[in-house]
Amino acid sequence: MRKTLATIGLTVLALQIWGYCSDVFGPNRLPDRIPIHFDIAGHPNGWGSPMSLIFLPILSLALFLLLTAIARLPSMFNYPVGVTEANRDRLQSLTIDLLAWMRTEIICIFAMAQWMSSHLARHPEQATFSFIYLAPVGVIFATVAWYIVAMLQAGRMQIASRP
DSSP states (O other): OHHHHHHHHHHHHHHHHHHHHHHHHSTTOOOSSEEEEEOTTSOEEEEEOGGGGGHHHHHHHHHHHHHHHHTTOGGGOOOSSOOOTTTHHHHHHHHHHHHHHHHHHHHHHHHHHHHHHHHHHHOGGGOOOTTTTHHHHHHHHHHHHHHHHHHHHHHHHHHHTOO
């Protein structure tokens, strides 16, 4: 599963970089003024140049690398339960899985934000994406909650298995 999530994340990141290059340097360039910030209802309320979109693929790449590096240090994690020899491997595996999911979800959110800015720059009449950001943020919170519950269960299993 982790390799699949990494592949999805890298694919979305590559598409995000390609989209940025196409939007800024391609034949169908974005206009000089594009929406770069949106209110809770999805209406643009901040404007900038197409070059300002560079921060999204850069931030996506930085987060991909950071979360990949953090996942290689499972002994440094903080867990919601006590760590013992019996549950250490399970807790570390769950946390590495959580980081893999979050890495992919965050990159997808940044790619969506970039697409939204590009799309609305080309089609300003379609400036109602009502609550389009709430679903992905909800997915991240649900993912974190799922893995915290799984870690709590791993900790309870350890307590239940004591003589």
